[in-house]
Amino acid sequence: xxxxxxxxxxxxxxxxxxxxxxxxxxxxxxxxxxxxxxxxxxxxxxxxxxxxxxxxxxxxxxxxxxxxxxxxxxxxxxxxxxxxxxxxxxxxxxxxxxxxxxxxxxxxxxxxxxxxxxxxxxxxxxxxxxxxxxxxxxxxxxxxxxxxxxxxxxxxxxxxxxxxxxxxxxxxxxxxxxxxxxxxxxxxxxxxxxxxxxxxxxxxxxxxxxxxxxxxxxxxxxxxxxxxxxxxxxxxxxxxxxxxxxxxxxx
Numbered sequence: 167x168x169x170x171x172x173x174x175x176x177x178x179x180x181x182x183x184x185x186x187x188x189x190x191x192x193x194x195x196x197x198x199x200x201x202x203x204x205x206x207x208x209x210x211x212x213x214x215x216x217x218x219x220x221x222x223x224x225x226x227x228x229x230x231x232x233x234x235x236x237x238x239x240x241x242x243x244x245x246x247x248x249x250x251x252x253x254x255x256x257x258x259x260x261x262x263x264x265x266x267x268x269x270x271x272x273x274x275x276x277x278x279x280x281x282x283x284x285x286x287x288x289x290x291x292x293x294x295x296x297x298x299x300x301x302x303x304x305x306x307x308x309x310x311x312x313x314x315x316x317x318x319x320x321x322x323x324x325x326x327x328x329x330x331x332x333x334x335x336x337x338x339x340x341x342x343x344x345x346x347x348x349x350x351x352x353x354x355x356x357x358x359x360x361x362x363x364x365x366x367x368x369x370x371x372x373x374x375x376x377x378x379x380x381x382x383x384x385x386x387x388x389x390x391x392x393x394x395x396x397x398x399x400x401x402x403x404x405x406x407x408x409x410x411x412x413x414x415x416x417x
Contacts, residue, residue: 216257230269236355274361291361338375
């Protein structure tokens with residue numbers, strides 16, 4: 167009986183620890199940092215999570231490119247005020263960002279210009295007609311922020327990010343970091359993009375990123391583990407109860 171009780175106590179302890187871990191995980195996963203969409207943040211400080219902006223590129227046939235995401239620029243540059251190399255972070259804001267671009271058979275371009283921070287950011291998507299797959303193949307940035315000793319320019323035309331299938335949109339709720347160059351990386355948040363085969367003004371069926379799929383697996387695994395432990399506790403209880411009854415002798 168003592169051994170069975172010890173097994174029950176151990177199983178209950180492990181079960182409680184997993185329940186607490188699952189609750190904490192869900193709590194941290196659902197709490198998002200506050201946004202600072204309308205404030206003009208200093209490029210030397212963390213401006214917080216960027217606001218999601220919707221972008222539409224049109225041609226003679228209607229909407230040909232759709233994107234929705236929050237964008238945060240991470241740029242390393244030489245600072246006038248600090249007289250040294252610093253790391254600047256700037257969010258693109260809806261009221262200060264102008265979009266333009268073009269759509270072609272095998273490539274599509276989204277160009278974002280900000281008047282406040284004097285930056286020009288360009289995304290180029292390429293389509294492989296053989297595999298019917300597209301991806302973000304090129305990113306370029308030119309920036310002339312007020313505190314820069316000289317403008318910063320960076321470009322990378324051999325990227326392979328945001329991979330999707332023709333006719334579908336690419337979607338990722340999790341934050342992603344696009345490494346462009348040693349002095350430039352871009353954080354994107356809650357992205358959904360469709361650079362080809364847009365029908366009307368609606369995204370096609372979404373293909374979710376691996377990060378989202380992994381995040382969904384965690385509660386499933388934890389739930390399955392909890393269910394298994396509850397079953398073990400129940401079996402241990404039933405076995406212990408059976409042994410305790412077997413220990414009594416009929417007089």
